Amino acid sequence: MKKMDRNQIAARVARDIPEGAYVNLGIGLPTLVANHIPKGREVLLHSENGVLGVGPKPAAGTEDEDLINAGKEPVTLLAGGSFFHHADSFGMIRGRHLDFCVLGAFQVAVNGDLANWHTGAPDAIPAVGGAMDLAVGAKNVFVMMEHLTKSGESKLVERCSYPITGAGCVNRVYTDLAVIDIKADGLHVVDMTEGLEFEELQRLTGVPLIRREAIRA
Amino acid sequence: MINKIVPSLEQAVADIADGSTILIGGFGGAGMPSALIGALIAQGARGLTVVNNNAGNGDTGLAALIAAKQVRKVICSFPRQADSHHFDKAYRAGELELELVPQGTLAERIRAAGAGIGAFFTPTAYGTQLAEGKETRRIEDRDYVLEHPIHADYALIKADRGDRWGNLTYRMTARNFGPIMASAAKCTIAQVRETVELGEIDPELVVTPGIYVKRVVGTGATT
Numbered sequence: 001m002k003k004m005d006r007n008q009i010a011a012r013v014a015r016d017i018p019e020g021a022y023v024n025l026g027i028g029l030p031t032l033v034a035n036h037i038p039k040g041r042e043v044l045l046h047s048e049n050g051v052l053g054v055g056p057k058p059a060a061g062t063e064d065e066d067l068i069n070a071g072k073e074p075v076t077l078l079a080g081g082s083f084f085h086h087a088d089s090f091g092m093i094r095g096r097h098l099d100f101c102v103l104g105a106f107q108v109a110v111n112g113d114l115a116n117w118h119t120g121a122p123d124a125i126p127a128v129g130g131a132m133d134l135a136v137g138a139k140n141v142f143v144m145m146e147h148l149t150k151s152g153e154s155k156l157v158e159r160c161s162y163p164i165t166g167a168g169c170v171n172r173v174y175t176d177l178a179v180i181d182i183k184a185d186g187l188h189v190v191d192m193t194e195g196l197e198f199e200e201l202q203r204l205t206g207v208p209l210i211r212r213e214a215i216r217a
Numbered sequence: 218m219i220n221k222i223v224p225s226l227e228q229a230v231a232d233i234a235d236g237s238t239i240l241i242g243g244f245g246g247a248g249m250p251s252a253l254i255g256a257l258i259a260q261g262a263r264g265l266t267v268v269n270n271n272a273g274n275g276d277t278g279l280a281a282l283i284a285a286k287q288v289r290k291v292i293c294s295f296p297r298q299a300d301s302h303h304f305d306k307a308y309r310a311g312e313l314e315l316e317l318v319p320q321g322t323l324a325e326r327i328r329a330a331g332a333g334i335g336a337f338f339t340p341t342a343y344g345t346q347l348a349e350g351k352e353t354r355r356i357e358d359r360d361y362v363l364e365h366p367i368h369a370d371y372a373l374i375k376a377d378r379g380d381r382w383g384n385l386t387y388r389m390t391a392r393n394f395g396p397i398m399a400s401a402a403k404c405t406i407a408q409v410r411e412t413v414e415l416g417e418i419d420p421e422l423v424v425t426p427g428i429y430v431k432r433v434v435g436t437g438a439t440t
Binding site: 049051065067072083084086094124129131132163164166 | 308
């Protein structure tokens with residue numbers, strides 16, 4: 001079995017984002033998805049700080065401190081892009097105008113609960129940013145994460161032990177092992193990484209999975 | 218003649234009293250009114266409640282205001298960052314109160330204050346720790362949390378161009394919280410890169426109409 005690396009997961013997510021989609025990519029791992037959207041496919045990236053039509057990273061020396069993304073990294077603006085204030089930006093999110101958001105996660109529960117903002121550790125300084133708005137607002141909430149923690153525990157869980165970001169909000173999870181849909185009747189395996197058998201994925205995941213005619217990634 | 222342009226940063230912030238609630242624009246460094254914050258540090262008002270998306274980055278702007286121990290409480294969505302050391306230190310020392318608000322709720326609470334809304338129901342944070350103790354309601358098939366506006370004594374914002382009536386334009390993502398903060402404070406003070414004559418800003422392109430702005434101060438620089 002060959003685990004997918006970060007770029008392979010990002011490429012797998014990008015495959016599911018169609019022409020014309022309005023998409024918000026969360027800070028960290030999800031930002032990689034932008035690099036894998038095929039040239040010629042028009043996808044509009046939204047950033048919480050008031051941009052539609054986020055373009056690629058600027059060439060060294062051409063960064064502008066007034067043109068950044070939600071991760072506070074310098075970006076560019078595509079022709080046709082636009083700027084707006086923060087209340088409008090979150091109105092777009094909450095008002096169900098975004099087709100997709102892609103978020104990282106600590107845990108996702110079988111009922112679609114998402115935990116990605118706070119470990120709950122007593123000495124941790126919590127920070128939430130726009131995660132709770134995206135979780136309830138986007139039409140499709142995709143999660144991109146490693147399947148297992150560093151100590152080998154499944155991040156897909158019966159019930160989140162970390163404080164949740166949103167209740168029942170996740171539609172699909174992309175991991176280094178599989179793509180899994182979260183539906184009312186359970187977790188449906190959409191596809192698995194090369195060489196991984198369903199039984200092995202089930203063993204690693206712990207919570208019950210529903211087998212489906214596997215389409216290999 | 219109306220003239221909201223004030224000649225110096227010092228004069229712009231001179232009357233800010235101890236204990237004021239201040240909306241400070243900016244998302245990270247973009248739109249951060251660093252010149253006004255610098256003047257506020259020199260002015261010395263203490264016990265401030267500050268509303269910003271973050272809780273300061275690096276050693277300048279809001280971070281410097283926190284380092285100067287002028288802030289009693291921060292209302293923000295994302296305090297913890299790689300370079301938020303001044304906030305982290307003050308928070309861990311118990312010198313600072315934190316009210317953590319989801320970013321969209323923060324923006325809407327500010328907008329609501331400026332728009333005369335008494336409170337609003339939002340789906341954000343329903344069922345999470347950040348909604349604990351708050352009134353909730355099921356409306357049709359969705360659950361909502363009741364949130365209240367954030368009114369403020371002052372707003373310090375950074376805009377690109379401004380005229381003597383207080384009309385403002387912004388530059389790219391430096392707009393962020395500026396327009397909504399301008400509407401939500403009793404006294405909005407804008408630092409602008411450039412002050413211009415009335416009519417020089419195309420009225421179609423005015424982002425913040427002057428009715429929301431009390432003072433405009435030119436900095437001649439983008440910082």
